[in-house]
Amino acid sequence: MIDEERFQSVKDNYISTQRARCSIGTLQEKTVHGILKDYYAPDKDMQEVPVNGYVADIFTGTEIIEIQTANFNKMRDKLTCFLTQYPVTIVYPIPRHKWIGWINEETGECSSLRKSPLTGTIYRAFYELYKIKTFLPDKNLHLCFPLLDIEEYRLLNGWSRDKKRGSQRYDRIPVALVDEIRFDRTEDYLQIIPYELEEPFTVSEFARAVKIRNEEAQRVLHILNYLGLIVQCGKKGRAYAYYVKEI
Numbered sequence: 001m002i003d004e005e006r007f008q009s010v011k012d013n014y015i016s017t018q019r020a021r022c023s024i025g026t027l028q029e030k031t032v033h034g035i036l037k038d039y040y041a042p043d044k045d046m047q048e049v050p051v052n053g054y055v056a057d058i059f060t061g062t063e064i065i066e067i068q069t070a071n072f073n074k075m076r077d078k079l080t081c082f083l084t085q086y087p088v089t090i091v092y093p094i095p096r097h098k099w100i101g102w103i104n105e106e107t108g109e110c111s112s113l114r115k116s117p118l119t120g121t122i123y124r125a126f127y128e129l130y131k132i133k134t135f136l137p138d139k140n141l142h143l144c145f146p147l148l149d150i151e152e153y154r155l156l157n158g159w160s161r162d163k164k165r166g167s168q169r170y171d172r173i174p175v176a177l178v179d180e181i182r183f184d185r186t187e188d189y190l191q192i193i194p195y196e197l198e199e200p201f202t203v204s205e206f207a208r209a210v211k212i213r214n215e216e217a218q219r220v221l222h223i224l225n226y227l228g229l230i231v232q233c234g235k236k237g238r239a240y241a242y243y244v245k246e247i
Helices: 004-021 031-040 072-082 122-135 186-192 203-210 214-226
Strands: 047-051 054-059 064-067 088-091 094-103 141-155 169-183 230-236 239-244
Touching: 004 031, 004 169, 031 054, 031 064, 031 141, 031 169, 054 072, 064 072, 072 088, 072 122, 094 122, 094 169, 122 141, 122 214, 169 186, 186 214, 203 214, 203 239, 214 230
Parallel strands: 064 088, 088 141, 094 141
Antiparallel strands: 047 054, 054 064, 141 169, 230 239
16 A cells, blocks of 8 residues: 655655755666665664675565665575565566656756656566566565656767667656555466456467567566466467466
C-alpha cells in the first residue's frame, strides 16, 4: 500500500536538502535511490548498515532492503550472503511516465521538459531479473516495483548530429509515486499474465496482449517457465506454446 502524501514529503525534503548543498543532478543518478531509501526507511539509523562484510541500503534488524536502479548482476554476492540469514527485498523503480529535459554542457541551460511517448510497465523489470534468475525461487527474496512518474535530465553529449543518441543520463527526479507491485511469493508472478489471454499461448500472442516486443516477452516467459508457473505444451504452427500450470 503506497503512501503518496508521505512520498511527496520525503521527496520534497530530500531535493531541498540536496539543492542547499549543490546544484541539481550533482549526485548523478542517485536522486531516485536516495528518495526511495528515505521513503522505505525513514529512520536514518537503518540506512547504510554493515552486514557480514557488506553494506545494506536498509537493515531493520530483521530484514534487508536493497534499492537497485540497474545492474542486478552486481547483487549476486550480496544475495548469496544475505539470503541465508534474512528476508531481502529488492526495490526496483520503474518509470511509468517520463518527461525529458536536455542540458547543454557548455551553457548549463536546460530545455523545456517533453513527455516521452513510452510508458513503463512491470515487464521491463525482467531484463534485470534474468541476471539473478537462480535467486528468484528463494522464499527469503521479495521484489518491490514502485511505479514512478519521473523527470529525466540528459546531457547533450551524444554521438548523433543532435547529440541525443548515446547521450549520458544526468539525473532523474521522481514526480509522483503512482503504484507499487510486489512479488512476495512465486505465485505473485502470475499477476502479470492477462486474465483474458487464451491458452495455450505463444510468445507473440503474449507480447501482443501486454504490448511489449517479442524479445521482452521471450524473457518474461523464460522466467515464468523457470519458476514452474507456465509449462511448454507443444507448438502452435512453428512457435512453442505455453499454458499456466495449476498451483
